[in-house]
Amino acid sequence: MKLLLTDSGVRNASIRAALVDLLGKPISEASALCIPTAGYGGPYGYPGGPWRFVSGRSPSPMTGLGWKSVGVLELTALPGIDRERWVSWVREADALLVNGGDALYLCHWMRESGLAGLLPSLHDTVYVGLSAGSMVLTPRVGEHFAGWKPPTGDDSTLGIVGFSIFPHLDSPDCPENTMAEAERWAAGTAGPAYAIDTETAIKVTDDSVEVVSEGHWKLFNPAS
Numbered sequence: 001m002k003l004l005l006t007d008s009g010v011r012n013a014s015i016r017a018a019l020v021d022l023l024g025k026p027i028s029e030a031s032a033l034c035i036p037t038a039g040y041g042g043p044y045g046y047p048g049g050p051w052r053f054v055s056g057r058s059p060s061p062m063t064g065l066g067w068k069s070v071g072v073l074e075l076t077a078l079p080g081i082d083r084e085r086w087v088s089w090v091r092e093a094d095a096l097l098v099n100g101g102d103a104l105y106l107c108h109w110m111r112e113s114g115l116a117g118l119l120p121s122l123h124d125t126v127y128v129g130l131s132a133g134s135m136v137l138t139p140r141v142g143e144h145f146a147g148w149k150p151p152t153g154d155d156s157t158l159g160i161v162g163f164s165i166f167p168h169l170d171s172p173d174c175p176e177n178t179m180a181e182a183e184r185w186a187a188g189t190a191g192p193a194y195a196i197d198t199e200t201a202i203k204v205t206d207d208s209v210e211v212v213s214e215g216h217w218k219l220f221n222p223a224s
Helices: 013-023 048-055 075-080 083-092 103-113 115-121 179-187
Strands: 002-006 031-035 069-072 095-098 126-130 164-166 193-196 200-205 208-213 217-220
Touching (some): 002 013, 013 200, 031 083, 075 103, 083 115, 179 193, 193 208, 208 217
Parallel strands (some): 002 126, 031 069, 031 095, 095 126, 164 193
Antiparallel strands (some): 002 200, 193 217, 200 208
């Protein structure tokens, strides 16, 4: 897959240009499926968040970017749907837009639904993550971001990328997410870890990792 792992959606021209580059065509010619599932999980999940995400009324731009078409893929519904049907929907989409919320809840339902196993085969699909939707692809989230408790009891996630993400750096909405806290969090992770703010995203293609930012970010524990 081609990945655009954002903190707060497509917030600026640089991140939008990175998305268009990954798509290989204008957004207006691309189809997207949005995945709101993470917005229901964790102690702060509630119905209004997923509705704003799906409707394009979220302050984190994702579904309202001018796509040719947008559909909704709710992961908790997939186990009750014929697999060939929903897999065809995913394969036909140019992009998957994955909501924020609780990364461990999202990880659980990605695995339970079967989407996690499908992701590595989606070579031409652009995965656009928002906060938890980005973190779910990392090896682990760290106790700082562990809200919903999975059956495994740990903070491991899908490990599709080889680095961890500390989102919402110095955000007024998350005053606890300071650089000092990011440093403490990074000390408990194994491997590279990025702290990113609202104006930052991480673009991943094959083995290439590029930070796209009009804000500020920091890489901890860089690979030797």
